[in-house]
Amino acid sequence: MSNRRIDEDKRATLRRFAALGAATPLVGLGASDDEDDGSGSSSSDTRDAIIGYLAATPGAHFSKVRDDLQLGTGETQYHLRNLVDEGTLDVRRDGDYKRFFPASRFSDFEQVALGYLRRETPRGMLIHLLRDPDATGSALADKLGVSRATVSTYAKKLDAVGLLSRENGYEVRNPETVITLLIRYADSFGSDAASFANDAAGFIRFEP
Numbered sequence: 001m002s003n004r005r006i007d008e009d010k011r012a013t014l015r016r017f018a019a020l021g022a023a024t025p026l027v028g029l030g031a032s033d034d035e036d037d038g039s040g041s042s043s044s045d046t047r048d049a050i051i052g053y054l055a056a057t058p059g060a061h062f063s064k065v066r067d068d069l070q071l072g073t074g075e076t077q078y079h080l081r082n083l084v085d086e087g088t089l090d091v092r093r094d095g096d097y098k099r100f101f102p103a104s105r106f107s108d109f110e111q112v113a114l115g116y117l118r119r120e121t122p123r124g125m126l127i128h129l130l131r132d133p134d135a136t137g138s139a140l141a142d143k144l145g146v147s148r149a150t151v152s153t154y155a156k157k158l159d160a161v162g163l164l165s166r167e168n169g170y171e172v173r174n175p176e177t178v179i180t181l182l183i184r185y186a187d188s189f190g191s192d193a194a195s196f197a198n199d200a201a202g203f204i205r206f207e208p
Contacts (some may be wrong), residue, residue: 029184033042043079046071050079054089056098057188059114061097109174116149117189121146122154126163127196130179136169
């Protein structure tokens, strides 16, 4: 792919997310400038694109923001640092990752949940347990195509952060919140979340 085509793709990606960012109440906060970044996109376009991207993909880590928006490492670091420092974004350490969120939009539980929902195996475990609350560790392993030890390891982590109870089998904690996050941001997760969102009516109880 030629450099010109790469630049065109980058500009199109940034402008698409910048339009989304411009529609959020967070855009325009803090200082920014309109200096061209060398690809025909201004610094403010890049800021708005990051804001818009994280509004649609909360909990994305640094590398995902950089790669999905086709940014350089340095410019990603620069804009994310400034957006965090000025209070436009929140950042949360998640093991080796730093995950980013629109500021003051999510509770601690929701931030933790979004972080694990962005990992394929924990997300698959939570989705399957929401579909089948009686699922065993072995059933989860078979369903997800992973080892029983992998399920056990993630179950311990999910228990430790308050997303899963292991007191009587496996039980998703605060399932209404987890379901809401899965449905609201389904397009930013994998196909398993999109499928779950399509079937969501069967998992939500309505009591007038």
